[in-house]
Amino acid sequence: NAGVTQTPKFQVLKTGQSMTLQCAQDMNHEYMSWYRQDPGMGLRLIHYSVGAGITDQGEVPNGYNVSRSTTEDFPLRLLSAAPSQTSVYFCASSWWTGGGYTFGSGTRLTVV
């Protein structure tokens, strides 16, 4: 049982490049979500999903796309990277009966 796995752990992009941050969980959790954390700040919700095929926007969705084709995977796509997207990205999942979210270890993204 690996929990929530995020890849890559570190990434450097050039402005305008696109990439996908991967998130996978092996706990059969229905709820998944993506957050970004800027230096010295709290986490902000980007997108979330309540099940396969269902996604919705969070607080800061601009510049990001998501899809949820399976229960296990919830990738986050950066369409055209900008320096303002330099941040640490966390993925999390939860079971509907509660018990809190399990977070991944994060992807540290730098856009130059």
Place this chain on the structure above:
Amino acid sequence: DAKTTQPTSMDCAEGRAANLPCNHSTISGNEYVYWYRQIHSQGPQYIIHGLKNNETNEMASLIITEDRKSSTLILPHATLRDTAVYYCIVRVASGGGADGLTFGKGTHLIIQP
């Protein structure tokens, strides 16, 4: 979601109980109180949650006042590894928030040797 208010920072001596307060005066009847912590550079970690009864697990205890307008997270014997930012979040029950979590600034707890 109900708004929460936490102190910005707190100190506690190693081995003593750390008591972290949280005010949530606008909490609704179907909202739970959740606590998470984030140790430097790591992903947040779920600690405990409760509705109105006091709760205890292997990590901590959660004391919720009778009117549910405030709560206290208690780490009974704090260690240096408990130094972290602690977040109090109020959410409806299912999954601790189907539509994600709203994090405030939290309390930076520093355990002193």
